Amino acid sequence: MHFIFEPGFFSNTTVRTALVLGLLVSVVSAAIGVFTVVRGQSFAGHALTDVATAGGAGASLAVISPLIGFIGGGVLGAGAMDAIGVQRVKGRDIATGVVLGAATGLSALFLYLVTLQTSTTGSTQTILFGSVFTVEPSTLPDALWLTALVLATLFIIRRPLMMSSISPELAQSRGVRLRLVGLTFMVMLAVAVGLSAIVIGSILSTALLIGPPASALKFSNRFSTAVVFASVLGTLATWLGIILAYDSYYWSASHRGLPVSFFVVSLVVAQFVVANVLAQRRRVRVVHATEHHATPEQVGWI
Amino acid sequence: MTNAWISGTVIATLVGVVGFFVVMRASSFAAHAIPNGAFAGAAGANLVGINPLFGLVIFALGAALGIGYSSRRTRSDVATALALVMMLALGAAFLATSNEYEPAINALLFGEILGVSSSEIVPVMVLAVVCALGLAVLYRPLLMSSISSELAVAQGVNVALIDVLFLVVLALSSALAVPVVGALLTFSLTIGPPAAARLLTNRPHRALACSMLLSLLTLWAAIASSYWSNLPIGFFVGTFSALVYLLARTWDTTRNRRLARTVA
Amino acid sequence: MVGIDLLKVEGLDVSIAGRMILRDVNFRIDHGEFTGLIGSNGAGKTTLLRVILGVQEATRGRVSVHGQTLTRSNSSVGYVPQKVLFEPDLPVRVRDFVALGLDGGTFGVARRSRHSFELVDEMLEAVEASKLSNRRIGSLSGGEQQRVLVAHALVRKPELLLLDEPLASLDPGSAQEIIQLLHTVVVKQQVAVLMSAHEMNPLLPVMDRVVYVANGRVASGTTEEVVRSDVLSELYGHHVDVVRVHGRVLVVAGEGDHTKSTLADHPAVIVE
Numbered sequence A: 001m002h003f004i005f006e007p008g009f010f011s012n013t014t015v016r017t018a019l020v021l022g023l024l025v026s027v028v029s030a031a032i033g034v035f036t037v038v039r040g041q042s043f044a045g046h047a048l049t050d051v052a053t054a055g056g057a058g059a060s061l062a063v064i065s066p067l068i069g070f071i072g073g074g075v076l077g078a079g080a081m082d083a084i085g086v087q088r089v090k091g092r093d094i095a096t097g098v099v100l101g102a103a104t105g106l107s108a109l110f111l112y113l114v115t116l117q118t119s120t121t122g123s124t125q126t127i128l129f130g131s132v133f134t135v136e137p138s139t140l141p142d143a144l145w146l147t148a149l150v151l152a153t154l155f156i157i158r159r160p161l162m163m164s165s166i167s168p169e170l171a172q173s174r175g176v177r178l179r180l181v182g183l184t185f186m187v188m189l190a191v192a193v194g195l196s197a198i199v200i201g202s203i204l205s206t207a208l209l210i211g212p213p214a215s216a217l218k219f220s221n222r223f224s225t226a227v228v229f230a231s232v233l234g235t236l237a238t239w240l241g242i243i244l245a246y247d248s249y250y251w252s253a254s255h256r257g258l259p260v261s262f263f264v265v266s267l268v269v270a271q272f273v274v275a276n277v278l279a280q281r282r283r284v285r286v287v288h289a290t291e292h293h294a295t296p297e298q299v300g301w302i
Numbered sequence B: 001m002t003n004a005w006i007s008g009t010v011i012a013t014l015v016g017v018v019g020f021f022v023v024m025r026a027s028s029f030a031a032h033a034i035p036n037g038a039f040a041g042a043a044g045a046n047l048v049g050i051n052p053l054f055g056l057v058i059f060a061l062g063a064a065l066g067i068g069y070s071s072r073r074t075r076s077d078v079a080t081a082l083a084l085v086m087m088l089a090l091g092a093a094f095l096a097t098s099n100e101y102e103p104a105i106n107a108l109l110f111g112e113i114l115g116v117s118s119s120e121i122v123p124v125m126v127l128a129v130v131c132a133l134g135l136a137v138l139y140r141p142l143l144m145s146s147i148s149s150e151l152a153v154a155q156g157v158n159v160a161l162i163d164v165l166f167l168v169v170l171a172l173s174s175a176l177a178v179p180v181v182g183a184l185l186t187f188s189l190t191i192g193p194p195a196a197a198r199l200l201t202n203r204p205h206r207a208l209a210c211s212m213l214l215s216l217l218t219l220w221a222a223i224a225s226s227y228w229s230n231l232p233i234g235f236f237v238g239t240f241s242a243l244v245y246l247l248a249r250t251w252d253t254t255r256n257r258r259l260a261r262t263v264a
Numbered sequence C: 001m002v003g004i005d006l007l008k009v010e011g012l013d014v015s016i017a018g019r020m021i022l023r024d025v026n027f028r029i030d031h032g033e034f035t036g037l038i039g040s041n042g043a044g045k046t047t048l049l050r051v052i053l054g055v056q057e058a059t060r061g062r063v064s065v066h067g068q069t070l071t072r073s074n075s076s077v078g079y080v081p082q083k084v085l086f087e088p089d090l091p092v093r094v095r096d097f098v099a100l101g102l103d104g105g106t107f108g109v110a111r112r113s114r115h116s117f118e119l120v121d122e123m124l125e126a127v128e129a130s131k132l133s134n135r136r137i138g139s140l141s142g143g144e145q146q147r148v149l150v151a152h153a154l155v156r157k158p159e160l161l162l163l164d165e166p167l168a169s170l171d172p173g174s175a176q177e178i179i180q181l182l183h184t185v186v187v188k189q190q191v192a193v194l195m196s197a198h199e200m201n202p203l204l205p206v207m208d209r210v211v212y213v214a215n216g217r218v219a220s221g222t223t224e225e226v227v228r229s230d231v232l233s234e235l236y237g238h239h240v241d242v243v244r245v246h247g248r249v250l251v252v253a254g255e256g257d258h259t260k261s262t263l264a265d266h267p268a269v270i271v272e
Helices: A011-040 A041-064 A066-085 A089-117 A125-131 A139-166 A167-172 A178-200 A200-218 A225-247 A260-294 A296-300 B002-024 B030-048 B051-072 B076-097 B102-110 B119-148 B147-154 B158-181 B182-198 B202-230 B233-263 C045-053 C092-104 C114-126 C142-154 C173-188 C229-236
Strands: C007-016 C019-029 C033-040 C060-065 C075-079 C160-163 C192-197 C209-214 C217-221 C242-247 C248-253
Touching: A011 A041, A011 A139, A011 A178, A011 A200, A011 A225, A011 C160, A041 A089, A041 A178, A041 B030, A041 B076, A066 A089, A066 A139, A066 A178, A066 C092, A089 B182, A089 B233, A139 A178, A167 A178, A167 A225, A167 B147, A178 A200, A178 A260, A178 B076, A178 C007, A178 C060, A200 A225, A200 B076, A225 A260, A260 A296, B002 B076, B002 B147, B002 B158, B002 B182, B002 B202, B002 C209, B030 B051, B030 B102, B051 B076, B051 B158, B102 B182, B102 C114, B119 B147, B119 B158, B119 C092, B119 C192, B119 C248, B147 B158, B147 C045, B147 C142, B158 B182, B158 B233, B158 C229, B182 B233, B202 B233, B233 C160, C007 C045, C019 C209, C033 C045, C033 C142, C033 C173, C045 C075, C045 C192, C075 C142, C092 C142, C092 C248, C114 C173, C142 C173, C209 C229, C217 C229, C229 C242
Parallel strands: C019 C217, C033 C192, C033 C209, C075 C160, C160 C192
Antiparallel strands: C007 C019, C007 C060, C209 C217, C242 C248
16 A cells, blocks of 8 residues: 555544645536636636636735636636637637736746845745645635636536537527637636636646546537546646655655645546547547448438 | 747748648647647657657657548537547646656747747758648649638539648648747638738739738837746737737728618 | 640549549540539548549549649649638738749749739639738638638649639638639639539539439539439439429438338438
């Protein structure tokens, strides 16, 4: 047993908090990520992490709660993207780019001022990359209610959201208010991403938002199963990553552990590669099957 | 200061051209992911003790080819996101195992244009010329496939090849811009001025020239402001780029309104 | 070139991802002919056009232009795809776009000659779009856009122009204008036109030949030869009636002799 779980793994509060937060963030990322991937908004999802990070840096400068900074920054960014024009696909690309560009500029300023204020080293990296091991257990209640908020909102808007994700024209003809649904989704995306950025860092935030949902969507053609599948994949990657990162501390004599993000991202990418290969195999099988059974009547009307 | 001015001018001109096509092709995400991925390369190069520029070029090219290859098999934004996080995670791992001190990392992330040395100018120039030549050769098929890939295919353009070649040019220009303007701000400069330029004119050549000019003005203003205020250049590049775009948009909207009124 | 068909399609089979889209397609097109490629949505019209263009591979059979097997990017074939969406913000004028029809596939930045600009103006005039010359391509209406796309395809002086559902999103008035325009182009530029449509009636006055696609198979000839009950029944694999009312042609599914076939096999009423 000690081969896998190094001494003190389960009795360690930091590790326990990390595992619980990892679960919460994986689930919320999976739920919002499935829609993000289907709507082709991965860029916005990633950009909001960086925008949220700028907010976080601003918060640490203004000595307010980093949580408010991260989430407030994300929501403001989402609003700005919507105002510039997230509706058109190419316009969306530019809107996201302009907001992200401006936010990184602010990040540069805030982080510079933070390093002037405090003499602690490593604050830039913590804000930029984050680490699940540095999260205070007191973040847990906040993380819980924010997760609940995002999941509940998604549950309420799920039908119009699905429809507008599949076909905006169709949704509009059924009376769905695309702009409202889109904006609500973006705000929830900002909250989810802000939360995961503060808890597990911006790299992992994007990894969990896109990776597990994209893998899950290779196999499930229903939103609900995709969400469940993505949650499981995300949680597996996060937990295994935390274990490996904890263990890596004991790998070298110098006791310099490798970051959690490295392990989790590697696992997420590996999952995606495997999912692609499996999906490819399945597609080839399906094609073979139709080739053998296709009759002239079946092939006539395609 | 002279070094900063020279390398800044070269980079801004090049980024203005590359950015024009980034905006035309709606590939902002790749333009964001490649310089950030390249950052990890610089961290890795420090770890094994080679010239950071090699690390930047190798990782930027790796990111570009990875995105280009996997975009054909899966949604390109998903491929870009995963390539980006993988690079960043590698970067985080490199940083954790090396003794890199914080200012050096900040320089890579946010740029250190005022610290450019004379010896760094030569590789910048060489890479810039390579990129410029590449873009000149690709110009028309690139423009055609940016307008409509279907029409380009009908004209015999190998759209997939053009895609990858453009990403390679994007990678090289990122690699040369990152040490000077920083990984995060290379991106700001790539989007803001070109997006503004295409609102100001109807002609592709003029838009291209306009994009170069706006990009130059943005960077010059940022260098000057950073020099006088002692604040990081990244802040000015980021905000000025966004500002240029917002001004162009406001101009475009008011002009459209005026036109609509005259027609009505 | 007399004696050799402009376009000849022989024994063409096309499968995509294991599904048979077209079976044993044979037809030919002569110089300066106006041909309608008629069939309901999903019948395989776009696939057939893409094979002729050389961007989609055939499983079997041969497509030849002037008796030569077609390769990609043949300048003797021009193409107007279905539904092109131009971004409104593209900084590209109509004349820049038409000029790219000449050299959009050429590497390098060689300057355009005076001759190429004259050619662009000439083409814009031919499609009656000279006044659009300085407009952004993203700002055009559906009918204007079709004209410009035709100019873009014509500027390389092809002998065969392929158009995929150019009337699909147009109002009846603009559709008539485009048909008239294409007819003029056929006559004046000596170009053969092969255009797909799911409705044949608007094309009846100008069509020299019809290529009718149904059930993955093709029948071709003059309208009188093809649009007949026996030919189309053979093609669909069940009985259909062809009714002519007020100069319009209606293809109506007859009472089923194929009781087992599904609803999708019965084009209940194809109003043509």
